Amino acid sequence: EDGYDLWLRYAPAGQARGTDISAHARAISAQGDSATMASAKQELQRAVTSMTGHAPALTTEPTAGSLWLATPGSAPAIPVSLKGLGAEGYAIRSIDHAGQPITLIAANSDIGILHGIFHWLRLAQTGASLDGLDIRSAPRIGLRLLNHWDNLDGTVERGYAGQSIWDWWRLPDYKGPRYTDYARANASIGINGTVLNNVNAKAESLSAPYIAKAAALADIFRPYGIKVYLSVKWTAPMELDGLKTADPLDPKVAAWWKAKTDEIYRAIPDFGGFLVKANSEGQPGPQDYQRTHADGANMLAAAVKLHGGIVMWRAFVYAHDNPDDRAKQAYDDFKPLDGKFADNVMVQVKNGAIDFQPREPFHPLFGAMTKTPLMMEFQITKEYLGQSTHLTYLGPLFKETLDADTYAKGKGSTIAKIIDGSLDGHRLTGIAGVANIGIDRDWSGSIFNQADWYAFGRLAWNPDLSAEAIAREWTAMTFSPDPRLIDPVVAMMMGSREAAVDYMTPLGLAHLMATGHHYGPAPWVSELARPEWNPVYYHKADADGIGFDRTKSGSNAISQYAPAIARRLADPATTPESELLWFHHLPWDYRLKSGETLWDGLVHRYDRGVAYVAGMQRTWESLRPLVDPERFAQTEAFLAIQHREAQWWRDASIAYFQSINHLPLPEGAQAPAHDLNWYKARSFPYAPGHN
Numbered sequence: 001e002d003g004y005d006l007w008l009r010y011a012p013a014g015q016a017r018g019t020d021i022s023a024h025a026r027a028i029s030a031q032g033d034s035a036t037m038a039s040a041k042q043e044l045q046r047a048v049t050s051m052t053g054h055a056p057a058l059t060t061e062p063t064a065g066s067l068w069l070a071t072p073g074s075a076p077a078i079p080v081s082l083k084g085l086g087a088e089g090y091a092i093r094s095i096d097h098a099g100q101p102i103t104l105i106a107a108n109s110d111i112g113i114l115h116g117i118f119h120w121l122r123l124a125q126t127g128a129s130l131d132g133l134d135i136r137s138a139p140r141i142g143l144r145l146l147n148h149w150d151n152l153d154g155t156v157e158r159g160y161a162g163q164s165i166w167d168w169w170r171l172p173d174y175k176g177p178r179y180t181d182y183a184r185a186n187a188s189i190g191i192n193g194t195v196l197n198n199v200n201a202k203a204e205s206l207s208a209p210y211i212a213k214a215a216a217l218a219d220i221f222r223p224y225g226i227k228v229y230l231s232v233k234w235t236a237p238m239e240l241d242g243l244k245t246a247d248p249l250d251p252k253v254a255a256w257w258k259a260k261t262d263e264i265y266r267a268i269p270d271f272g273g274f275l276v277k278a279n280s281e282g283q284p285g286p287q288d289y290q291r292t293h294a295d296g297a298n299m300l301a302a303a304v305k306l307h308g309g310i311v312m313w314r315a316f317v318y319a320h321d322n323p324d325d326r327a328k329q330a331y332d333d334f335k336p337l338d339g340k341f342a343d344n345v346m347v348q349v350k351n352g353a354i355d356f357q358p359r360e361p362f363h364p365l366f367g368a369m370t371k372t373p374l375m376m377e378f379q380i381t382k383e384y385l386g387q388s389t390h391l392t393y394l395g396p397l398f399k400e401t402l403d404a405d406t407y408a409k410g411k412g413s414t415i416a417k418i419i420d421g422s423l424d425g426h427r428l429t430g431i432a433g434v435a436n437i438g439i440d441r442d443w444s445g446s447i448f449n450q451a452d453w454y455a456f457g458r459l460a461w462n463p464d465l466s467a468e469a470i471a472r473e474w475t476a477m478t479f480s481p482d483p484r485l486i487d488p489v490v491a492m493m494m495g496s497r498e499a500a501v502d503y504m505t506p507l508g509l510a511h512l513m514a515t516g517h518h519y520g521p522a523p524w525v526s527e528l529a530r531p532e533w534n535p536v537y538y539h540k541a542d543a544d545g546i547g548f549d550r551t552k553s554g555s556n557a558i559s560q561y562a563p564a565i566a567r568r569l570a571d572p573a574t575t576p577e578s579e580l581l582w583f584h585h586l587p588w589d590y591r592l593k594s595g596e597t598l599w600d601g602l603v604h605r606y607d608r609g610v611a612y613v614a615g616m617q618r619t620w621e622s623l624r625p626l627v628d629p630e631r632f633a634q635t636e637a638f639l640a641i642q643h644r645e646a647q648w649w650r651d652a653s654i655a656y657f658q659s660i661n662h663l664p665l666p667e668g669a670q671a672p673a674h675d676l677n678w679y680k681a682r683s684f685p686y687a688p689g690h691n
């Protein structure tokens with residue numbers, strides 16, 4: 001087992017369960033013959049055969065014990081209502097058809113059928129009952145996209161699973177089988193779009209050869225209901241065709257984009273649209289021409305509009321000087337533009353205002369731009385959460401943000417309701433996850449990182465699912481539905497992200513990672529050219545205390561939240577302790593709810609994080625008999641690395657903070673293994689190079 005099959009392993013189900021699955025899949029009955037329908041049938045055949053050892057027959061009419069795939073176009077009278085299922089949803093129902101037990105999988109479209117068969121296969125794989133089914137499911141969010149930060153040279157920015165899976169050199173001629181497996185995996189969790197290239201884009205990605213390569217991928221993904229999108233570089237008209245300017249209000253610039261867009265749609269008739277990172281981290285953008293983000297977005301939006309395309313404009317900006325608080329910039333730049341964007345523009349906002357930290361309070365733009373459809377951007381790749389080795393399941397992180405209450409329209413104004421459009425009445429809705437995919441055999445750099453890709457897709461389809469239920473499904477499909485395995489693995493996953501918060505950045509601390517690789521700790525760094533690249537800028541530790549004052553006496557970033565929240569955050573006593581030092585600068589002897597001092601509480605959390613990892617090692621060891629040797633060994637090795645590094649994080653952080661506050665460690669706490677200079681002199685052993 002090398003992890004290549006992801007959660008689509010279809011492992012032999014054992015005698016009794018195999019017979020049960022066979023009895024419900026004696027045949028696959030379907031009339032449609034589209035490429036999508038063919039993929040659905042193929043997937044079922046492959047899965048059922050692999051789980052049961054028996055290949056289901058293929059019939060056109062439903063027969064006893066068959067899986068009946070039916071759309072209004074292919075089957076005249078479907079005994080289930082398809083109302084409300086939209087173009088992608090499905091219904092699954094156990095029915096009696098002319099005296100025969102049959103499982104009906106019905107949808108308005110073939111893509112809906114494909115989603116439906118994957119649901120049924122999930123039931124089959126996780127040991128769920130296949131009788132008495134009455135399921136209806138439709139996605140809550142319209143656009144459910146992966147964002148690849150893949151470069152044209154084959155590297156992946158912040159990628160920890162090897163080189164890019166896009167074989168740009170041999171595309172469009174060679175279409176390797178991995179692309180189809182990629183599409184199957186994504187379709188199985190409801191992903192319906194993919195942005196192929198890095199937001200730090202090269203102009204060449206829009207040149208004719210690359211359009212042809214993108215078109216080849218689009219052809220492969222189309223039957224799986226997945227559209228292709230591209231990131232664009234703002235100055236592409238200058239770089240590719242020598243225009244003198246990229247001013248969005250210059251008619252020649254607009255005409256260039258219109259022509260370029262038409263060219264793309266000739267090659268990819270269902271092209272999804274553009275993703276743009278502008279005026280951020282050195283990228284060019286409309287502000288270089290004294291225009292706004294809205295001017296830029298709307299010019300592109302006009303170009304794709306007739307084709308039904310969209311523009312996703314990122315709110316991750318920090319280009320100009322923002323001396324008092326980087327966390328405020330996106331709001332300051334974008335809030336005034338609310339209502340100024342064309343109706344096919346979405347603003348894509350990271351879950352937090354800084355940058356994919358182990359924990360961040362939700363981004364204040366959520367709830368603040370009611371006239372603009374906001375798209376969520378999560379990071380599936382774990383830039384700040386241990387990358388390819390640390391086991392830190394992201395389901396709870398995603399959920400924490402989706403469930404966060406913005407109070408924008410009173411209590412219950414959750415972020416899930418903002419991005420699904422229901423709170424503000426938007427029809428265009430979307431969510432993006434920065435992919436963790438590369439050419440590693442296991443796709444994601446580790447077996448457990450696959451769970452983050454899986455969880456992202458499942459939550460994009462239905463943000464109300466629980467992180468735990470998702471972990472259970474994933475574990476059952478990835479390892480085995482044996483409860484002796486599922487219970488401990490899921491328990492281990494569920495606490496793992498909090499453990500990383502504990503050993504990296506407890507109590508609301510953030511961005512203490514070494515500059516560049518963002519992997520190991522470097523809270524001491526303070527000399528970099530830009531203040532907001534320095535860990536000291538974020539923790540502001542001095543002899544008296546620690547934390548970033550974002551109240552009125554500080555940067556007043558809390559004023560960007562709804563009054564009900566801002567009031568709560570104004571006072572450390574009513575600020576959630578998990579976000580304490582994000583919002584407040586507090587004395588080292590500040591009393592936590594537990595009664596211990598802030599300093600002691602900090603040290604205890606570091607200890608707790610390290611101890612949790614040791615606990616995961618013990619749990620995993622106890623599962624040795626239940627896991628295949630290859631996947632067992634990978635996780636065993638990675639947990640050992642994680643333990644060593646959690647310890648390193650703890651010791652380096654404590655040594656550094658102690659060098660500032662000169663306080664003794666709380667009773668019973670272990671002293672750091674080395675002195676501060678030892679940590680300063682070393683970079684983290686497994687940190688990949690910054691690209």
Ligand SMILES: CO[C@H]1[C@H](O)[C@@H](O)[C@H](O)O[C@@H]1C(=O)O
Binds near residue numbers: 158355
């Ligand atoms: C693509 O660039 C990334 C950059 O590597 C990363 O460190 C930061 O998280 O955010 C940037 C962004 O989101 O644009």
